[in-house]
Every structure is written in C-alpha cells, then in structure tokens.
Amino acid sequence: MITLSCPWCGPRNVTEFAYGGESGARPDPATATPQPWRRYLYTNANPAGPVTETWLHRAGCRRYLVVERDTTTNEILAIRRPGGAPSTSARHATTGRATEQRP
Amino acid sequence: MTAATTPGAATRLDPQPGEVIDRTDRFAFTWNGVEHHAYRGDTITSALAAAGVRVFSRSFKYSRPRGILTASYLDPGCTVQVDDEPNVRGSHRRIAPGQAVTAQNVWPSLDRDVKMANQAVGRFLTAGFYYKTFIKPQRLWPTYQRVLQRFAAGGTAPDTAPDRLRYDKRYAHPDVLVAGGGPAGMKAAVAAAKHGAKVLLVEEEHELGGHLRYGDTGDLDRLALLRAEVAASDVEVLTDAVVAGRYDGNLFAVVERSAPGLTERLTKVRAGVAIVAAGLIERPYVVEGNDLPGVLLSTAVRRLINLHAVKPGNRAVVLTANPQGDAAIADLQRAGVQVWAEDARAGGDIVRILGRGGVVGVEVGDGRKVPCDLVVTATGWTATTSLLNMAGDRPVYEPRIARFLPSQLPDDVLVTGGLAGDDDLDELLDHARAAGELAAERATEPGSVRGAALPVRPIVDACLPALPLHDHPAMFRGPTHGFVDFSEDVGSKDLAAAVAEGYDSSELAKRYTTATMGPSQGKLETVNAVAAVAEATGITIGQAGTTTWRPPYAPITLGALAGRNFEPVRVSPMQPWHEVHGAAPLVAGAWIRPDHYGDPAAEVRAVRDEVGIIDVTPIGKLDLQGPDVPNLLELLYVNKWQKLDVGRVRYGVMCAEDGVVLDDGVTGRLGPDHYLMSTTSSGAAGIWEWIENWLQTERPGWDVHVTPVTTAYASMNLAGPRSRDVLAPLTDVDLSADAFGYMHVRTGTIAAVEDCVLWRIGFTGELSYELHVPAGYGLHVWETLLAAGADHGIRAFGVEAQRTLRLEKGHLIVGQDTDGLTKAGSAGLGGLVKLDKPNFVGKPELVWQQEVGVTSTLVALQPVDPTEVPPEASQIVVAGRTVGRITSSRRSPTLGRGVCLGQVPPDLAAPGTHVTVRLPDGRDIVAVVQQHLAHVDPEGARLRG
C-alpha cells in the first residue's frame, strides 16, 4: 500500500483515496464527433511509466487531486490541485461567472 | 518400537543458567487425555519431552510418526490442538494450566494409524500423485475429495467462534522498524533510538535474544547487557510477534500473537526505514531416516537443554559442520548424554538413520552402525530472506558459505546480523549499530516522505561495511535419500523423479511435488529442495536459484485479517418506531429501511384511498448555495434550470458523459441563491462526489458551495388524498391548492418544529408532501403526524408499497428500469432532454442517440391474463430471440392485475402492441404495450388535486 501526499492533508495511505482514472483531454463537446469522443470516454493509454491520474481524497479532505505516478514503480512524481485552481477560500471570494478551466 | 512415550524416562535436568521455566510454578495439563505436568515457561512439546513423549503427530501423506525437529515455531511435526483451537504450533506455544492438548492428523490414533498402510503403497504417492492418482474416472472425484480431506493436515475448528476470541487491528508509524530481536536486532534498535528515531522492535520468540538465549554463560552475560540496553531505551518491543510481510511504501504486516486481551492482532506498520535482522534458520540434513522421532537440529537440542532443561536423549550421534554443532556437543555432554561426533569438516558423515518408530542407531561414514536414541545435525543455515525478497531483493547463492546473501535493496530497507554475513559477536554488533544509526538518519531526514516508492539498487552501494564470510561446507544431502519437506512428506527422491518427468526447474518441481507448500512454507525445506533439483539437473544451486518468497512469512489467522467489525449501519431517527411496529427490515446499502409493516398491499390501498406515510430519510439531500447554482444545475441535469423561481421544485435527470442515465430527483429553490437537491438513496454519496468533481476540476471558478444534508434531515412522505387534511392543522404553511401547488416548495413549521422543508411532489402519484425535518425532531414529527392522521385512516407504508405505487404511476427507478447502457432516450425521458441547451453533461451522446434513433425504449406493459405477474428480468422474445426485458413488475392492488415496465425495441413500442414474455419457468405469456407509462391516473389529476 503506497502513500499519497495530499497537498491539503499530508501523506496518507492510498486506501483513503478513490481512484478517478487516467486524466485525458476532453474534446470540445460542442464540436466533438463520435470517434474522438468515445476514445476520450472509453480508452486509456495505460503506459508502463509516468501517467497523469485523478484521485479523490475521499476519506480525508474530499478534494480532487492530479497525481503523476510511474506505473512501473508506483513512484509519485507530482501531486497537485486540479487546473491550478485557486484555493477553497479564494474560490469563495470569487463572484465571477463561469470560467472554462481544464486540468 | 511404535510407543509414543518412553515410560519412566524422567528427562528434566537440574536448573540451567539460561532456563526460561519457573520451577516454583508447576501445573497439570493433559495430552491425549493423559495428565502431565509442566512448569510455567514450558512449551507444549518441551513439557511433553520432559515427560518422555517423543511422537507428536503423524505425517501428512505416509502417516509416519514425527517428533521435535526444530523446537521452535517452525517445528513441522508438532502442530497440535489445544482445547478447541486447532493448528497450534506446539514447540512455540507455552502451555497453560488445565489445557487439554491433543494430537491432530491422527486417524484413528497417534499410536495406530490407518494411513501407515500408505508407506506400503508409497509408489502411488510419489511426485505429482495429486495430479496422477486421482484424475480418472471423473465420477469418483467426490470420493477422492473425501479421501484427500482425510489427509489434510489440520485440527478441528469449533462450529461457532468461541466468544473468548478477540481480534484487532491497528496502525503504527515508527521511524525505524527492526524485524528480529536477536543480538543484531537489539543493538540496531537501541542505536536507532539513541539517534532520535522512534523504534519498533519485533521478535517472534517469547523473549529477546535470539541464539544468545540458548548459548553458554558468556552468551548469557552479553544477552543480559543487551537486554539492559533495550530496557533503558525508548524502543517499543513486541515479542511473540512476527513481521509477516513487506508491501509497497515500506508497509509491514506485524502479527502479534499475545497482545494483551487479544487472541491475535494485526499491526500495519508504516516504517520510515526497516532493518531486517531476521537471522538464520538451521537447515535439516537430507538422509535416509531423517524424519524419525529423535532426529533433531543442533539448535533444537540447545533450546531443549538450555531453555527448558530437558535432556533430549541418552546416546547421541552428532553430525557437525559448524560451531553451533560443536556447542551442541558441549551442551549434550554437560547434560549427561553420551556423544558420538561426526565432524563434517574432517570428512565425517552419516549414511542413514536407523529405526522405525524412532531412532535406534546410525550408519556412519565408515559403515559402522552406532546405536543411539538421538541424532543431531548441524549442517548449515537458511538465510531468512523473505522480507528482503518482498523489498525487491534477489538473493544470490554464495557457495563459500553455502547460503544466500542479499544483493539489492531500496534505501528504506537495511539488513544486518547473520543475513548480512558472519563474524564474532562484537563485529556483528558494530555492524548492527551502524545499521541502526544509518536507519535513524534516513528516517528522520527532513523532507523524507514516508511510504514513497524507492528504487532498489545493489547492496554494495549501501553505506554499511560488508561483513566477512566464514567458510561452511556445502551439505544438503547425504549418501542416501531422505525427506526434504516434512510438512508435505516430499523426499529428495520425489524431486529427482519430478525432474526426470520434465519438471526441471525449482518453480515447476515445487508445484508438482508440493515441496515447500506446506505449513512450513519453505523456511526449512526451500534450499534443500533447490539443492535436490540442482543435483538432479546437474547444475549448481546458484544456477537453480531460489523460489520466490511471498507474504505472509508466517501464518495470520482470518480473525486478525478481519479485525473488529467496523461495518457501519445507518438508520433513520424513526427507526425505534419502525421496530416497535413490526417493520420488516430491508438492507439498502448501508441503510436498514422498513420494507413493509406486514401487509404491503393494504399499505398501497391506504395511500390510494386515504393517506399513508413513509420514511424516506435515505434520499440523498444536498444543500447548494451560491450565485452559480443555476449554472451547475444546467450543466448536470439534461433539462432546463435557469428559470426556476423561488418556491418552485423541478424534476431532473442526470446523465454521465456517455449519455447513460446516472441519477434523478427533484431540486427546489428555497431562496435567490439557495437550493435543496435530492438524489436517489443509492446515489447520494456518488452524486455528491460527481458534483464536487465538476466544481473542483472543471468549473473551479464557479461560486457554489455544496453541503450534504442527507442525515441532517429526517425525511418522510405523506401521501394520499387526505394528506392535506392531516398536515394542515400541524403547520403554519398555507396548504391550499392555490397557495401551495404541485411542484412547489415551502419552508415552515411542522408540529412546532421550525426550519422544515415541504415539497409538494408525488412519486406515488397521489397528492403528497415530502417533509424534511431537522433530524433530531424526526421521530416527534413522525409520531405527531401518525396521531393526527389516525382519524383519517393513516397507515405507515414501506419501500415495497412505495415501489408498487410508483410502478402503478409509471415512475422509473434509475438502476432498476435503466441499466449501465441505458441512455436518456431509452429511459422514456426523451421529452425531458433539452438538446437545444448549449451544453450539459452527456449532450454529445444524446444528440447522436437522437440522430441514430434509440435501440430500446421504456414502456408500460400489462399481461393479457390479469393474474400473471412476470418476474422482473423476464425476457421479451421475438421468434425465440431475446429483444427486451421486464424491468419492474408487481401485482397492482389498485387495478387488481399485473403491471410492468419493460425495455422493448422501437418496433414493439407502439401502444397496443402484443409482445411475448418468456417467464423463468419457460412459459410464454402475452403482454400489451400501454399508451402511457402510468397504469394509474395517467392524466395526473390525483397528483395535482
């Protein structure tokens, strides 16, 4: 059982986290055609090596995290908040409308 | 000579300097019904050996008598039953007063055993006998199974777990974990603690000390000093505990066998750095007769004499190849045993061991037969590299010392003691001290992340000096064949036969013969097995390699793996009322809900005719606040939300990105920036995460705050034509149809409880109010409503009645009438989906579904024969081919007939179509597609009344 070092909570057992799968770029829903959209939905690169994934610290702060992990060694190369998003408090200071931010 | 006991053999010695028995505490216990006596500190077998008992079990396959071999936890022939506890390691477990110990795997008795006959038919039980003998004919497999079960080594477990058994789990986070409490482990632990590390030291035996415990007085003096050092340190010590496995991120499983008040405890240790000081296991010598009672390892006789003051025999032949064997000779002579020594370093050997039920003599190297009742071998060591293997090591065989050495490890695993090399005690302790200090440095280094994955690298790169190695003769098998695996009854001849049959690698031969696969799990037999395979294939042990050690290193009970039961159960605040009123419990995820109160059909009629009330607390509830809530709703629901006025409620459906229906529910607008969303009960947790995922990862700029309030409210639905009459006198909310219409929400007081939320919605198809009450007042409001409704014929109803009511009304249940492939267009929701919205989750797939047309759609069906109720999942067939299925079905008390929802292809979806429904019993019946999904009140007059 590896640990993940949550940017909010510190190092925790991976059993506290829910795996959200490989992060893939979403095609623009407005212009997408079936083939690339379904590739986005159903296929993973599943590389033997570094991969970018989404994890949820379900039994902790319940924040979603972007994790870069080497699948051959389980080495965690980086953990960060998604999309360079502002922190929780900053987000609540925001009054602006929808902004399109991707991880 | 098959007697299990030598009568009158009083073999307890005078007090020994290192003995662990308390001679002031003598008590009785029984062995196979016969009373014996033991001292406090005796193991089961040491007490019985002192009474002259030599045979403790019958072997697995050939039913050969077996006695003490190792006098340790590993002893393969000393597994016994203690009271109702099976599979107790008799050479490790300390006997307690009054215990009833019995032999196991003896059928019918220890002295006389039916399976002895197998020795005569041994040719049927040779290598791979499982795979050959019991194959054909197949009709006899059940018979074979019964025969083989008789062979299974094991005691008798009680039918129910005794109440006294207590298991637990815990976590520990030491900077440094030391596996092995011998001199090296003790020294390393103390050094690490002195260096500021938090240290956990784990020792499998009952005391710290390793081989020093059964050493000479010089060893005992050194041990006393080491123990004093440990006692003066902050090291946490676990004895009678074993490190059973190493996993990713330097996580270790530690099994504690005598934690206070517990049968067994599993401690999950996340170590900064682990020091493996597991030491060496003495290896048996493979020679004819090597399994006879009376053949012991040198460490076993040293344990018996020095720890338990037991004289293991009267005349001994000792084959020694190392100082431990020489020390055993000295111990034996001091204990008054006559010793014939064969020194392997000077060419001595033993050819075969003679005897039937026990040792009577030895044929030695020069052909002479030496009478004796004890044979002692000291022919080499097996390195306990299990934990190192689990850390990525590939131990390398070093012929000069005739054992394996570690080769590569990650930085968070260090090795010291006998695993690392040989030397005098002082030098070994220096190495251990250096290991402890290095471990402490690495573990407490600022910035070191515990649990990170570290790459393995060659051990020569490590910062610890290499220990010298002392030459040791390579001794595995004598001039004759003998047993390699005492647990599985596998001999060197069997391994040679396996190789001859083509199983010519250790991994193949091991599986074919089952060598190393018994309760000892290779700790005694692996290297001998590899040596036998190497010999038969004509290669070296180094070339043959070793088999891979996998966790666990030592047995763990299922109880310890399970630990305490922490499965949570959720109930609503109204649960006490349900229990008193005879609710049949329904397990729904973590919730226990009332399925019905005895008569679900009557509950349905009460709702249709008068009024009913149901506890719907498990419905997911999310409090949504912020100016961007409408954007969120617009994004996640397939229908439109921008124009929901304050005080209004709307039904919504969510789809996943593949267009498949994910969840449904109603959301109401309580204030300008304040909404309450409901989800399905089973979707409550998942939809919260779904929303947070979108807000955190995709729309981080949106100002929405989500608070789960599922259990902050007790929820109940008051349904039926008289529900308004029941509720009106109890609330300050104006319930008149004009003031509080269908699909509206109000907040107010109910039964004097403030801050309640009232939704006028109707899953049941009746006039109904869904009431969300602060949870602490749930039972009060529930009971007040029931009391107020008594004159109106109110009746509590359960999930079963609700399912029937909603089916009569044609309301779908996500996950029941849809499955993991049902897109919104196939769920009868096509009209709800607003494809003209600029964007919502699932839109691309729903656009394409509309373009291509649906392949299946949800319809209401009624069997032509009104008495038929096709079970859910009955198939809809055309010309014998399955084209659809019944998704929901009940007998409708309102209509007095069977009613269904089902998925059918579009060409069968037109109202009035007759479809064939194949029932599970094979009968085909005809059902008619209905015009509306609702069987009852399709116009919704009752709902809006």
Ligand SMILES: [Zn+2]
């Ligand atoms: Zn966290």
